[in-house]
Amino acid sequence: MPDIAHLDLAPPDDGSRSRIDVHHHFCAPEWLEWAEGQGLAHRKALPPWARWDAAAALDLMDRAGIATAVLKPMLPARYATSAQLREATAITLRAAAEVADAHPGRFAFHAPLFLDDPEVARWALRSGLDELGAVGVNVTANYGGIYLGDPSYDPLFAELDERSAVVDTHPHNLPGVGLAGGTPPGAGPGAGGGPGPNAGPGAGHGPGPGGGPGAVAVPGIPHFLCDFLLDTTRAALNMIHKGTLDRFPNLSVILPHAGGFLPHIATRVQAFAGALTPPVDPAMVRDHLLRFYYDTAGPMSPAGTLLAMASPDRILFGSDWPACPSEMVADIALPALADDPALTPAHQRAINRDNAVRLMPALAASAPAPVRA
Numbered sequence: 031m032p033d034i035a036h037l038d039l040a041p042p043d044d045g046s047r048s049r050i051d052v053h054h055h056f057c058a059p060e061w062l063e064w065a066e067g068q069g070l071a072h073r074k075a076l077p078p079w080a081r082w083d084a085a086a087a088l089d090l091m092d093r094a095g096i097a098t099a100v101l102k103p104m105l106p107a108r109y110a111t112s113a114q115l116r117e118a119t120a121i122t123l124r125a126a127a128e129v130a131d132a133h134p135g136r137f138a139f140h141a142p143l144f145l146d147d148p149e150v151a152r153w154a155l156r157s158g159l160d161e162l163g164a165v166g167v168n169v170t171a172n173y174g175g176i177y178l179g180d181p182s183y184d185p186l187f188a189e190l191d192e193r194s195a196v197v198d199t200h201p202h203n204l205p206g207v208g209l210a211g212g213t214p215p216g217a218g219p220g221a222g223g224g225p226g227p228n229a230g231p232g233a234g235h236g237p238g239p240g241g242g243p244g245a246v247a248v249p250g251i252p253h254f255l256c257d258f259l260l261d262t263t264r265a266a267l268n269m270i271h272k273g274t275l276d277r278f279p280n281l282s283v284i285l286p287h288a289g290g291f292l293p294h295i296a297t298r299v300q301a302f303a304g305a306l307t308p309p310v311d312p313a314m315v316r317d318h319l320l321r322f323y324y325d326t327a328g329p330m331s332p333a334g335t336l337l338a339m340a341s342p343d344r345i346l347f348g349s350d351w352p353a354c355p356s357e358m359v360a361d362i363a364l365p366a367l368a369d370d371p372a373l374t375p376a377h378q379r380a381i382n383r384d385n386a387v388r389l390m391p392a393l394a395a396s397a398p399a400p401v402r403a
Contacts, residue, residue, distance in 0.1 A: 045382030053348025058125035166196030175205035262290030
């Protein structure tokens with residue numbers, strides 16, 4: 031009979047005190063001050079998520095057991111010129127790097143890319159990845175109705191592929207959806223809800239995903255609630271259709287909000303793969319589903335459907351703070367994730383931390399979050 035006194039009865043470590051959050055929105059205070067001076071934004075008109083504060087971020091992180099947050103930069107304005115866009119991006123990148131340096135192990139960051147301005151995007155990826163230590167790049171699902179996967183983005187994706195880059199995506203308003211949804215002028219899209227990473231198109235490229243004539247919205251239903259999920263689904267399907275992960279096999283693409291609607295319609299997409307123009311082999315659909323990464327921001331639906339279509343080693347924790355308020359993260363999203371019947375303790379540990387460390391090894395230096403009383 032084993033010696034009970036020497037048995038290890040401690041519960042398995044599920045990573046809930048050392049989470050890595052890959053979906054933490056960051057609107058740099060330095061950018062906001064600059065944008066106000068340029069007449070591009072008005073502090074009082076911007077929603078609360080555009081006023082990022084380090085103390086509030088750390089408070090939420092400590093409450094939620096988040097060891098490290100990967101900042102998703104937001105630049106919620108519309109820029110008149112490429113030079114103005116580059117300055118906005120430079121200010122944001124410097125601010126993100128300074129936050130990471132000021133709080134060792136607690137923050138990392140992605141470099142924001144405006145794919146509709148290739149010159150600025152190419153400069154930003156080199157500055158962010160090669161000089162400032164960004165752990166990946168952040169892109170929007172569509173720019174002016176041109177979705178990820180489009181061949182026009184291939185030169186930039188080739189540079190990212192050479193670096194084996196992590197490409198973090200985020201939805202936006204659907205093309206043709208503009209201020210009819212209730213977004214204040216200067217605030218970018220979102221209708222008061224979750225923002226896109228850049229929240230506005232680049233310089234001189236038309237209305238972009240944030241606006242335009244003929245805007246269509248459902249009164250009283252903010253765009254982020256369902257349109258954002260469709261935007262992600264469209265981008266993912268376009269990448270499947272164009273064979274993006276085959277053409278750029280070194281990329282690691284993260285789909286937010288558990289892939290939007292994609293896991294829920296995966297069987298439908300495979301069944302109708304031949305209806306695409308040109309047709310796609312259903313096996314290619316399945317292959318890409320297994321190669322994407324997915325974050326839990328949302329809060330995420332029960333994981334059973336996602337796990338039926340994706341590998342558990344491709345799911346990453348995401349809070350969506352501050353687009354999701356602290357109370358929603360702490361009182362709804364975290365309990366739902368912890369109590370999800372589809373997730374084993376091993377799944378929990380992988381989602382909370384291990385998958386992110388494997389994807390972005392620089393995050394291994396993070397330490398457990400302080401225990402809050």
